[in-house]
Amino acid sequence: MxxxxxxxxxxxxxxxxxxxxxxxxxxxxxxxxxxxxxxxxxxxxxxxxxxxxxxxxxxxxxxxxxxxxxxxxxxxxxxxxxxxxxxxxxxxxxxxxxxxxxxxxxxxxxxxxxxxxxxxxxxxxxxxxxxxxxxxxxxxxxxxxxxxxxxxxxxxxxxxxxxxxxxxxxxxxxxxxxxxxxxxxxxxxxxxxxxxxxxxxxxxxxxPRERILTVGLWSSELSKLAANAMLAQRISSVNALSAICEATGANIDEVAHAVGFDSRIGPKFLRASVGFGGSCFQKDILNLVYLSESLHLPQVAAYWRQVVEMNEYQKSRFSKTVVDTLFNTITGKHLAVLGFAFKADTGDTRESASISLIRDFLQERAYVTIYDPKVDDAQIWLDLSEALPSWPIETIKKHVSIARSALEACRQKEGIVIATEWKEFKEISWQAVYDQMSKPAFVFDGRMILDVEKLQQIGFTVKVIGRGDRL
Ligand SMILES: NC(=O)c1ccc[n+]([C@@H]2O[C@H](COP(=O)([O-])OP(=O)(O)OC[C@H]3O[C@@H](n4cnc5c(N)ncnc54)[C@H](O)[C@@H]3O)[C@@H](O)[C@H]2O)c1
Ligand SMILES: O=c1ccn([C@@H]2O[C@H](COP(=O)(O)OP(=O)(O)O[C@H]3O[C@H](CO)[C@@H](O)[C@H](O)[C@H]3O)[C@@H](O)[C@H]2O)c(=O)[nH]1
Missing domain, CATH: 3.40.50.720 (NAD(P)-binding Rossmann-like Domain)
Incomplete structure (x- = not known):
């Protein structure tokens, strides 16, 4: 036939x-x-x-x-x-x-x-x-x-x-x-x-025909989980190194660039961040962990589980940096969080690192103003309600507001947190932001998108993922 x-x-x-x-x-x-x-x-x-x-x-x-x-x-x-x-x-x-x-x-x-x-x-x-x-x-x-x-x-x-x-x-x-x-x-x-x-x-x-690969059913199913696990593993690896960079004075951007120049490793997917999000990576790795456990392969399960644990650590490490830097307390302080989507160029918020950060800030009783160019307000309220199930929505709304522009979100804040790498965040007038912030003015760049030297010249104290203060 x-x-x-x-x-x-x-x-x-x-x-x-x-x-x-x-x-x-x-x-x-x-x-x-x-x-x-x-x-x-x-x-x-x-x-x-x-x-x-x-x-x-x-x-x-x-x-x-x-x-x-x-x-x-x-x-x-x-x-x-x-x-x-x-x-x-x-x-x-x-x-x-x-x-x-x-x-x-x-x-x-x-x-x-x-x-x-x-x-x-x-x-x-x-x-x-x-x-x-x-x-x-x-x-x-x-x-x-x-x-x-x-x-x-x-x-x-x-x-x-x-x-x-x-x-x-x-x-x-x-x-x-x-x-x-x-x-x-x-x-x-x-x-x-x-x-x-x-x-x-x-x-x-x-x-092109040479790009259409045909394999057995089970190999195809497993290849999808494997591809996502290996992509996420690269991010967790680079994020683990970012913690070492912050403590030593090495710069994760430079380290990733140098490592990625090795043609066996390659330059893609080595960008340190506040943690990977999206509907797939965590879900698919946990699925692989479950599969490994069901097959009585506990060491294999533990290996992949660590990729997710490192991601959780990266998110909480970043929240802690914000609290530590703002003199060990953010209670009653006003923060702007720029970006709510799990990455730029999407309105999808599933497993977005931004949600974890905001949850942590709210648990410290900070006030947060959020801006994202593509996420609907209703989605933000839904995600925050799910992240803080014991908080009535009225309490969340007392502590959170949603702005219509990045500039509006940053107005009169004590700290600004970049959670998603939207291009427009690079292009806002940082001088204007600085002028109306209370001082010292702090920026926390969880996506390595800002021109740190320029911001420092304006007067900001800038904390960037994977970049320590030691020279
Ligand atoms: N989102 C991604 O980037 C991505 C990429 C590759 C693979 N995947 C995988 O693709 C699958 C779909 O992901 P998604 O992000 O498109 O999900 P989604 O939630 O955006 O879409 C799934 C849709 O299926 C519909 N649906 C569920 N059961 C149905 C039924 N019985 N009859 C008719 N409609 C039904 C839902 O209403 C929903 O609109 C998942 O397995 C995901 O892991 C997702
Ligand atoms: O160097 C990098 C690359 C990505 N990320 C983050 O990782 C997450 C996932 O990004 P990405 O993989 O670009 O987006 P997804 O839409 O989640 O796509 C992944 O998950 C899909 C669903 O299975 C797969 O189809 C894709 O191949 C796979 O890349 C996002 O939070 C990114 O910000 C980093 O932190 N550093």
Whole structure:
């Protein structure tokens, strides 16, 4: 049997991955009809909004949606219709860390993957290629196959592929246009290889063939966890070194530059920071830790767990620097926190280091003014309520305000904390900020973005991650 020619794709899950990924598939494959479905009506309405107020902010995304929507790209809450019509279905639903029960705090919650899979089995009347796009533990495809086969209609066959997504938020569109690699895992049977080829042909519309890697199902699933674990490990390594730099007078920027010049190490992903955030790194490493423990590999589990522990240490170390520097107390003091998103160029706040810092400052009874160019107020209140569950929202609101510009946030503060590397924070008039601050005026740069010497000339005392005071 030759591989099927895919003509209709359905993507279950219109989130940060399903939305941009399948919008790009539609743009690059005008001959394929792509329908992205979700249970969340508000999200689908936003994807369909007449003024293109899309539910996520991602540079370049609006242009892609403008070109393809209504042509061969559709957004809908009719999940069943999407499934029924498609010959290939991406499952791109959320897989958060489990909050309760066995494996709570570590294992992935596969509830959404299972419901989507059960829906496919219940609705499908023709053969389907089912593609795991969500990040899942190794061997999830096996559970999906069991569910599908146990519930399928007679004569309906399902082939399951793993096709993890490697895009990073903030650069999703460029990552999708020019991926380092597309990874497809399949069973090594004739049917498995045919399904793999059918999906490879979709990507081959714009991705060079040599960048489309085909491997076994379990290798593909594990490679996604491995890639994130190794990326996060680099950040925790450089952050661990940043603590040594602060104590010795070495400069982490210079150290990372020198180390990264070694072609075996390479320069990317060596930027010390206030700690990594985002919905993936911590979740996927904890998932790997859980997998290792389930496989009775405690040393392997401990090794990866340390990457997350170092990240927690980095965040609390930075909060402590702020308190120590402001004469060992921030009670009743006014701080500005610039940046609430977990990185620049996104409005996503999941696991943002900024949330941990603000929680620490509030627990010290400081007053905090937050500014972020892309995060909604409602999201800030929600995240802070979750970070401080015993605080009524009125109490949080007494201690926190949200500003409309960086300059407004910095007005008359005792300390300014840079938590996200938004470019505009480099460009504000630091002289104007200094002039209306109480003195001594402190700036804490958790992202190494400011011109320290210039700020010092203005009169600021500047504390930068990975840069000590000793000469
Ligand atoms: N965010 C990233 O940058 C990124 C990158 C690579 C991989 N991933 C992985 O991709 C997956 C999705 O992540 P995300 O950030 O897009 O999540 P998300 O929460 O933004 O989106 C998931 C969407 O799936 C929908 N959904 C859940 N169950 C459903 C069901 N049964 N039927 C229909 N819709 C359903 C939800 O309503 C939600 O809108 C996760 O496994 C994640 O680990 C994320
Ligand atoms: O040198 C660096 C690089 C990143 N970060 C921080 O690390 C976090 C994650 O950044 P990044 O990886 O750029 O964004 P994500 O969108 O979380 O993307 C990661 O997680 C995705 C979800 O699995 C994967 O698809 C991507 O390949 C992987 O890079 C952010 O808080 C960054 O500020 C640093 O502190 N230093």
């Amino acid at each position: 030759a591989p099927v020619k895919v003509s209709k794709i359905c993507c279950i899950g219109a989130g940060y991955v399903g939305g941009p990924t399948c919008a790009v598939v539609a743009l690059k494959c005008p001959h394929i009809q792509v329908t992205i479905v979700d249970l969340n009506q508000a999200r689908i309405d936003a994807w369909n909004s007449a003024d293109f107020k899309l539910p996520i902010y991602e540079p370049g995304l609006e242009e892609v949606v403008r070109q393809a929507r209504g042509r061969n790209l559709f957004f809908s809450t009719d999940v069943d219709k999407g499934i029924r019509e498609a010959d290939l279905i991406f499952v791109s639903v959320n897989t958060p860390t489990k909050k309760s029960g066995v494996g709570a705090g570590f294992a992935a919650d596969l509830n959404y993957v299972e419901s989507a899979t059960r829906r496919i089995a219940a609705v499908a009347t023709t053969n389907k290629i089912v593609v795991e796009k969500s990040t899942v533990p190794c061997r999830t495809a096996e559970s999906m196959r069991t569910i599908l086969e146990a519930n399928s209609k007679p004569g309906t066959r399902f082939d399951i592929l793993s096709n993890p997504e490697f895009l990073a938020e903030g650069t999703a569109i460029t990552d999708l246009f020019k991926p380092d690699r597309v990874l497809i895992g399949s069973l090594q049977t004739q049917e498995g290889r045919d399904a793999c080829e059918a999906l490879a042909q979709v990507y081959a519309n714009w991705v």
